[in-house]
Amino acid sequence: MEKNYRAELVGVLGDPVDGNPTGVMEEAGFEHAGLNYRYITVRVLPEDLDAAMAGVRAFHMRGVNLTMPHKINVLKYMDELSEAARVIGAVNTVVCREDGTMFGENTDGKGFVQSLTDEGIDLKGKSVVLLGAGGAARSIGVECALAGAAYLTVINRNADRGRALCDTINGNTTATAEYRPWSGTARIPQTDLLINATCVGLHPDGDASPDIEYEDIQPGMICCDVVFNPVDTVFLRRAAARGARCIDGLGMLVNQGCINYTLWTGQPAPRDVMYAKLKSEFGV
Ligand SMILES: NC(=O)c1ccc[n+]([C@@H]2O[C@H](COP(=O)([O-])OP(=O)(O)OC[C@H]3O[C@@H](n4cnc5c(N)ncnc54)[C@H](OP(=O)(O)O)[C@@H]3O)[C@@H](O)[C@H]2O)c1
Structure with missing residues (x-):
């Protein structure tokens, strides 16, 4: 049997980003569903967004979240925007499609x-x-x-x-x-x-x-x-x-995380698992 050691990659790009707990929540969901996905938390400075988005493509990532200060600057890399992202004028979630195009959504x-x-x-x-x-x-x-x-x-x-x-x-x-x-x-x-x-x-x-x-x-x-x-x-x-x-603010965080999970994997998110993980992370 041929094994696949390559995980599907998603993640977040931002600065500061060290304290962003989204990764533990998403990975709890992936693990629960048996999906071989990894969520990486990456520090990207404003002047490095160009290189980072090229990296997203080069690594064949399934998508990324954008947080401060990239939500507006990332617009220029998008091939298509959701109606909400267009009206809001900012993208917090990118979906990398099979055909190589990038779709920008705003799920906050x-x-x-x-x-x-x-x-x-x-x-x-x-x-x-x-x-x-x-x-x-x-x-x-x-x-x-x-x-x-x-x-x-x-x-x-x-x-x-x-x-x-x-x-x-x-x-x-x-x-x-x-x-x-x-x-x-x-x-x-x-x-x-x-x-x-x-x-x-x-x-x-x-x-x-x-x-x-x-x-x-x-x-x-x-x-x-x-x-x-x-x-x-x-x-x-x-x-x-x-x-x-x-x-x-935890409800908003878990809910946007669940919407992103579904955008990337095409599967319903195990919300209870993800919420429980987030709560334990914050000791509530
Ligand atoms: N729960 C979630 O899922 C979730 C998701 C996204 C963001 N957030 C949180 O939302 C917050 C805002 O993020 P953002 O991306 O909107 O930041 P942002 O774009 O930098 O906006 C910050 C806002 O806060 C205002 N502000 C800053 N200091 C203030 C002060 N001392 N008094 C009054 N207003 C002040 C700013 O007012 P001015 O325009 O006058 O400067 C601006 O309206 C952050 O705490 C972030 O962690 C939570």
Whole structure:
């Protein structure tokens, strides 16, 4: 019998990337399903993306994730984009097809919306306040609007980025988006959902929380954090103290990981296995 010692390769390219836990989650899924796939976590500097993408081709990789700072710069290597990636203007997942072409998708926002669905939350007609207008916020804002959110308020320090996200939502979805500047302590308007899509509170600054008026958080409001390290962020703890229903960033992480798994392998992802691995990694 002829043996195959060659694994199918997927992975993530980014910088910094050392603390990215996606590999352990994906590999737990591959192992569970008996797939000979390996997920490699690779540090790639901005000036080396060209060489890294040539490497992706040369190594016959099945696909890659992109994280900071490559999600926009990778667009030029794509032969085709999903509708979401085109509207969002960024790619976090590349699928390398058999014919040698590369397909770019953005699964961050889809993973986020799925984490709400998992909790029985339907976005149809809901109002959303989004803190931040960076890569994660763009993906989440667009996907929330596509999932039926009626009204989005984008609060961001950088006005150009905040307005650009609102223009994207207003121009491509049926939702209405409005920009609010963020200087000093931000007031939070009455809303169904409040989402921290900034990096405030991320390790090693785990003691920080977004500078908002926490008194504005009402009991029953749904408060979500994209930050997953630490899982129990100061933002979520302060929101819970106000009686909010809190959703952490792990659900988004596992859900986008499951979508990527299926894009690369063509098989349904063993979500329970991958989620359990992630939780054990974070000791929750
Ligand atoms: N859970 C998941 O699956 C998942 C997936 C992707 C990303 N994430 C997390 O999402 C977070 C954001 O990532 P990203 O890719 O969107 O980063 P990014 O593109 O660099 O955007 C960062 C955002 O945070 C804002 N910000 C930074 N410091 C701030 C401060 N002190 N006060 C107020 N706003 C501040 C920035 O505002 P300005 O525009 O004003 O600078 C910008 O809107 C990271 O923590 C990342 O780990 C989680």
